[in-house]
Amino acid sequence: MSTTAPSTHKLSDTDLAALATRIKTWGRELGFQEVGITDTDLESHERYLERWLAAGHHGEMGFMAKHGTKRTRPEELVPGTLRVISVRMDYLPPEVETTKVLGKPDTAYVSRYALGRDYHKLIRKRLAHLAKRIEAEVGPIGYRAFVDSAPVMERALAQKAGLGWFGKNAMLIHPRAGSQFFLGELYTDLPLPTDAPFDTEHCGKCSACRTACPTDAIVDDKVIDSRRCISYLTIELDGAIPEQYREAMGNRVYGCDDCQLVCPFTRFTRVSQEDDFAPRHDLDRIALTRLFAWSEEEFLDKTAGSAIRRIGYVRWLRNLAVGLGNAPWSEAVEAALKARLAYPSDLVREHVRWALARQRDKRAQRIL
Ligand code: SF4
Incomplete structure (x- = not known):
């Protein structure tokens, strides 16, 4: 995780809109397949999380309840946060079997996201690069990078940032990329313009x-x-x-x-x-x-x-x-x-x- 000094500069709305466009380009150059920007309002997701915890669905994952509203209120986790830059990185390696291996009961099936090196380091490093590129453009900003390792509602933030919808399996799904991808977040105090949330759910009658x-x-x-x-x-x-x-x-x-x-x-x-x-x-x-x-x-x-x-x-x-x-x-x-x-x-x-x-x-x- 990285944190720097809070932003001190004043950017106009036009500057911020141009910066948001460039952030998406830089994100793609850094190997992210999609980049979206959202605000920090997760009120409806907070209610969902409370119901889920109250039902005991988290089992022994006490950490899901431990941080109170820090998970659902990004500005409580990182004071000063105004926006979240949400990124997607696809992980399925080429030429890897899935269902065939499941059909071979003497062969181990390891979830396809875990076959290679740990993704945390790689994505966090790329997010830090992204933050540095932003700073090279506008000067110091307040930011912190997360990858599945802190109380962060990553799928909710990604949905709000326009990266996909919540499927009935609770995975985030992109209509042209499925759901086999990692998510990462850059919390920042830059008041960037936000993207439209992904509000259309395509599951339909499928179950x-x-x-x-x-x-x-x-x-x-x-x-x-x-x-x-x-x-x-x-x-x-x-x-x-x-x-x-x-x-x-x-x-x-x-x-x-x-x-x-x-x-x-x-x-x-x-x-x-x-x-x-x-x-x-x-x-x-x-x-x-x-x-x-x-x-x-x-x-x-x-x-x-x-x-x-x-x-x-x-x-x-x-x-x-x-x-x-x-x-x-x-x-x-x-x-x-x-x-x-x-x-x-x-x-x-x-x-x-x-x-x-x-x-x-x-x-x-x-x-x-
Ligand atoms: S309901 Fe169908 S489309 Fe929706 S997540 Fe499940 S399998 Fe995918």
């Missing part, structure tokens, strides 16, 4: 995402009960994955893309040319047993600079154990699980035992 969700986590249009969501269960949840969701997780070991993959607008997804987002260590096609064999050292080494690393090795093994329990029976799968029966973590051992019981059932069914 493919709600039908496709493996754990019925989309409990109402645009409302996700995180406690049922595979992304939450595999990434945010600290303890045991509730048994009722384990089978439905299939081979999804880090995140889940199902509600996006079935969305008709996903066919408009644009592939990313960013080298950082290219898959590392065959994470887009690797066998569950190979990942389960990684030592902690290998895990730390291979996930260095990746979003996956933050879940830690124990949760990683927990998730993989569930995936292996759901895989077709094979001697290799059973052996891989048995090798972890004495792993020094109750959490891992419990998931391994669950997976082994499923594997033994499958073996017995083969004999019958």
